[in-house]
Amino acid sequence: MARIVVVTSGKGGVGKTTTSASFATGLAMQGHRTVVIDFDVGLRNLDLIMGCERRVVYDLINVINGEAALHQALIKDKHTDNLCVLPASQTRDKNALTREGIEKVFAELSEDFEYIVCDSPAGIEHGALMALYFADEAIITTNPEVSSVRDSDRILGILQSKSRRAELNLEPVKEHLLLTRYNPSRVDNGDMLTVEDVTDILAIPLLAVIPESPSVLKASNHGVPVIHQDDSDAGQAYRDMVARFLGAELPHRFTEPPRKGFLQKMFGSRA
Amino acid sequence: MTQTQSNRQPAAAFQLKGSIYTLTTLELHSPSVDDLAEQLASMADKAPSFFQQTPVIIALDQLRNDRAFNVSRAKHLLHEAGMVLVAIRGGSQHQKKEAGIANIAWLPAQKAEKQSNVVMLADPDKNVDIESIDPQESSFPKPVATKIITTPVRSGQQVFSEGDLIVMAPVSAGAELLAGGSIHIYGPLRGRALAGINSTDSDARIYATRFEAELVSICGQYKLTCQPDHSPWSELWGQSACVMRETGHLRIRAL
Numbered sequence: 001m002a003r004i005v006v007v008t009s010g011k012g013g014v015g016k017t018t019t020s021a022s023f024a025t026g027l028a029m030q031g032h033r034t035v036v037i038d039f040d041v042g043l044r045n046l047d048l049i050m051g052c053e054r055r056v057v058y059d060l061i062n063v064i065n066g067e068a069a070l071h072q073a074l075i076k077d078k079h080t081d082n083l084c085v086l087p088a089s090q091t092r093d094k095n096a097l098t099r100e101g102i103e104k105v106f107a108e109l110s111e112d113f114e115y116i117v118c119d120s121p122a123g124i125e126h127g128a129l130m131a132l133y134f135a136d137e138a139i140i141t142t143n144p145e146v147s148s149v150r151d152s153d154r155i156l157g158i159l160q161s162k163s164r165r166a167e168l169n170l171e172p173v174k175e176h177l178l179l180t181r182y183n184p185s186r187v188d189n190g191d192m193l194t195v196e197d198v199t200d201i202l203a204i205p206l207l208a209v210i211p212e213s214p215s216v217l218k219a220s221n222h223g224v225p226v227i228h229q230d231d232s233d234a235g236q237a238y239r240d241m242v243a244r245f246l247g248a249e250l251p252h253r254f255t256e257p258p259r260k261g262f263l264q265k266m267f268g269s270r271a
Numbered sequence: 272m273t274q275t276q277s278n279r280q281p282a283a284a285f286q287l288k289g290s291i292y293t294l295t296t297l298e299l300h301s302p303s304v305d306d307l308a309e310q311l312a313s314m315a316d317k318a319p320s321f322f323q324q325t326p327v328i329i330a331l332d333q334l335r336n337d338r339a340f341n342v343s344r345a346k347h348l349l350h351e352a353g354m355v356l357v358a359i360r361g362g363s364q365h366q367k368k369e370a371g372i373a374n375i376a377w378l379p380a381q382k383a384e385k386q387s388n389v390v391m392l393a394d395p396d397k398n399v400d401i402e403s404i405d406p407q408e409s410s411f412p413k414p415v416a417t418k419i420i421t422t423p424v425r426s427g428q429q430v431f432s433e434g435d436l437i438v439m440a441p442v443s444a445g446a447e448l449l450a451g452g453s454i455h456i457y458g459p460l461r462g463r464a465l466a467g468i469n470s471t472d473s474d475a476r477i478y479a480t481r482f483e484a485e486l487v488s489i490c491g492q493y494k495l496t497c498q499p500d501h502s503p504w505s506e507l508w509g510q511s512a513c514v515m516r517e518t519g520h521l522r523i524r525a526l
Contacts, residue, residue, distance in 0.1 A: 150426050153443045157425025201461070203423050203441050 002110040005117050006135035008159075010151030012122030014143045015180040018216055020119035021049040022227035022235075023139065026242030028083035029227075032114045035074065038088035039131035040121040041096060047087045050077065051223025061089040064101030070108050079228060084113075094127035106134055124158055133164050137174040139207065143181045144193040149201050152177075156202065176207035178241065183212040184257040195255055208241035210234055211254040295322075296360070297349075298330045302339035304348065311352045320353070327354045331362035332380045342369040415451060424448065424462065433469075444485060453477065460484045465493075467516075475516075478526065482512035489516045 007020045017040075024036035037060060038046035047053040052075045058068035063086075077083035086105075089096065109116055120131035132138065138159055142152040159173045160166055166173070179198055186192045199206050215232035219225060227242075229235035233254055240250050299307070315322070327349055331340065346356045359370050361380030370377045415434030424430055424438060426445030436450035439457045446462035448454050451469045453476045460479035465488040467475030475489050484496050496504050503523050511526040 150443075150445060153426040154445070156423070157428045157443075157446075160422065160425065161428070200459075201441075201443065 002106075002113050002116050003137065004106065004135050005115060005137045005139060006120055006132045007117065007139045007141060008120035008128065008132055008155050009122065009141040009148070010124060010128075010155040011143075011148045014141050014148050015210070015216075016122070016141050017045045017049050017119050018220060018226065019139065019141050019178060019180065019210075019238075020046060020117055021225040022238040023242060023245075024115070024117040025077070025080050025083060025225045025227050026238055027115050027117070027246075028077070028080045030242060030246060031082065032246075033082045033112065034115040034117060035084045035086055035109055035113045036117040036119060037086040038119050039097070039127055040119065041088045041092055041094045041127060042090065043121065044088040044090045046119050047075075047085060048223060049220050049225065050085050051079075052077070052085055052087075053223070056087045059087045059089040060105070061092045061096045063105055064096065064098060070105065079224065094121070094125065094130075097127060097130040099130065099133060102130055102134065124154065128155075129158070129162060132159055132173075133162070135159070135163055135173050136165070137176065139176050139178050140202070140204065141178050141180055142198060142202070144179060144183075144187065144195075144198055146193065149193065149198055152202060156204065175204040176245070177202055177204050178207050178210065180210040181212045182209045182254065184255060188257055195252075206252070207244055208237055209252055209255050210237045210241070294326055294328050294357070295354075296328045296330050298332070299334055299340065302334050302336050304341055304344045307345060308348050311348060315352050322353045325354045326357045328358045328360055328378065329356060330360040330381075331366060332360060334362070338363070338365060340366065342366060342375070343373045346373050346375065417452075418450075426462070436466075450475070456480065464488070464514075466490075477514040478512075480511045480526075481509055482507055482514075482523070483509055487514045487521065489514065489521060492516065492519075492521055494521045 005023075007016050007023065009016050017038075020036055024034050027034040036046065036050070038044055039060075040046070041061060044059075047056050055075050058073035060073065062068040063070050063073045074084040074086055077085060106116060118131045118135065121127040132155075140152050140156060142148050156175060159175065163173050165171065177199065179195060182195070183192060187194050195206065195209060211233045213226075213232055213234035215229055216226050216234050219229060219232075226232060226235050227238040237254050240253060244250055301307070329345060334340065340362070342359060349356045356375055358376035358378050359366060360378040367377045416432075417435040417437060418430070418432035420430055420436070420438045421440060423440040424442045424446040426443045429447045429449065430436065430438070431449045433451045435452035435455065436448055437455045437457075438448065441458045442448060442456055442460045442462045442464070444461040448456075448462065448464045449468055450466050452466065452473075454464045454466045456464070456477075456479040458479075459481035460477075461483045463486040464477045464479075464484055466477050467473040467490040468488075471490050473490055477487055477489065486493055486495050488494070494504070496508075507523055507525055513524050513526050515522055515524070
């Protein structure tokens with residue numbers, strides 16, 4: 001049985017799709033057969049971030065409606081073995097997602113894959129509820145900022161009450177906190193919430209801190225998940241995240257501002 | 272015309288309705304009518320007109336040896352004390368027949384619920400002073416259940432308890448706790464807590480080991496907290512605190 005992991009947040013623009021792309025890629029790079037599904041029907045983005053937008057023929061809704069077979073809709077990733085993308089429909093709306101349809105797709109995917117990563121849409125409407133309903137684990141993507149933290153808190157409440165595991169009284173969905181767009185210098189200035197502030201409010205275990213990095217935007221626009229960039233801090237942070245998710249114990253990095261050398265202190269603003 | 276006439280029913284002389292009344296029940300612990308007479312007399316001495324025309328039921332449920340009890344004599348005795356015997360409850364077939372002869376109703380025995388009387392059943396011949404039975408005990412209200420929550424109460428969630436509410440996890444901003452009784456939070460309270468919601472005057476309190484509430488309310492009286500003033504509310508921010516209602520005002524105290 002495949003492990004179903006939902007990447008969710010409540011709030012939009014916090015990095016769910018970026019995280020889904022890099023996380024799924026990371027799992028595949030570790031040798032796990034992984035599929036990443038875009039649940040954002042009508043606002044399809046994952047295919048862009050994964051760089052496969054020109055190869056989309058059929059999508060998730062076609063499969064649910066029986067208009068296409070699953071293997072026709074699955075897109076094999078160019079960069080990584082073991083990884084497939086199941087894109088969302090851009091022309092339908094979220095009501096096309098049905099619980100029975102998704103269950104059928106998941107059952108079929110479970111035969112071939114170890115991990116099913118669901119990229120949830122923002123909000124707490126039907127699309128987001130469908131993305132998280134079957135989840136075994138959840139990656140709560142949060143920015144160090146009050147409104148994002150509150151929305152994450154809300155989505156945690158929904159995971160506890162509206163997921164399949166909650167409804168059937170099974171072991172609750174395993175929750176992981178992923179803090180994205182973290183800028184240690186701004187945290188030091190008091191502009192951003194600290195890691196401790198966020199973990200204190202949400203009271204769930206911290207999986208990783210992804211630093212704010214120009215490489216993320218660049219990677220998105222190039223259609224290559226940022227985890228492929230070994231030299232970028234965000235890419236390294238995502239690798240740490242995947243390793244920790246798979247059970248490794250690593251110290252958290254990128255939570256302190258970079259130390260300035262003597263010369264940088266002297267000529268800091270000009271350097 | 273003829274049709275309407277034929278359809279018209281004669282006006283009903285009465286209508287049967289079921290009603291519930293509270294009646295004084297005389298629960299007998301001794302089958303001896305003499306004992307009854309003695310106690311009635313002492314009661315009538317204390318309050319002569321208290322029982323005037325009071326309908327009374329005699330309960331025989333607690334008696335084992337009820338053959339010795341004479342229904343007609345008891346009816347007469349009660350009449351002298353000013354009470355009207357309307358029925359007997361429980362007893363044997365013999366008592367039921369006697370009630371018929373005495374022109375009073377018969378009610379089936381009630382199922383034994385009151386634990387306080389168990390001692391009587393075990394020892395029917397023992398003379399037990401009626402005064403020794405605590406009247407409070409039988410009418411003691413069932414305690415309202417306390418609800419205990421052990422997982423975090425998240426933003427947008429609402430928890431309601433008819434009685435007290437105990438939360439052993441954080442209560443997030445945007446969450447709401449409602450309780451008929453008091454609220455106890457072993458962790459940070461960042462959301463709203465409303466205690467004593469079903470009454471206008473109760474001793475309900477709100478306790479939190481880390482007080483950072485958005486709003487607290489007791490018996491409908493509320494206070495938005497977090498004002499940057501120099502009151503105890505901001506001094507106790509983030510501390511262990513208790514909110515209570517005193518002389519119509521909400522007060523906060525350190526725990």
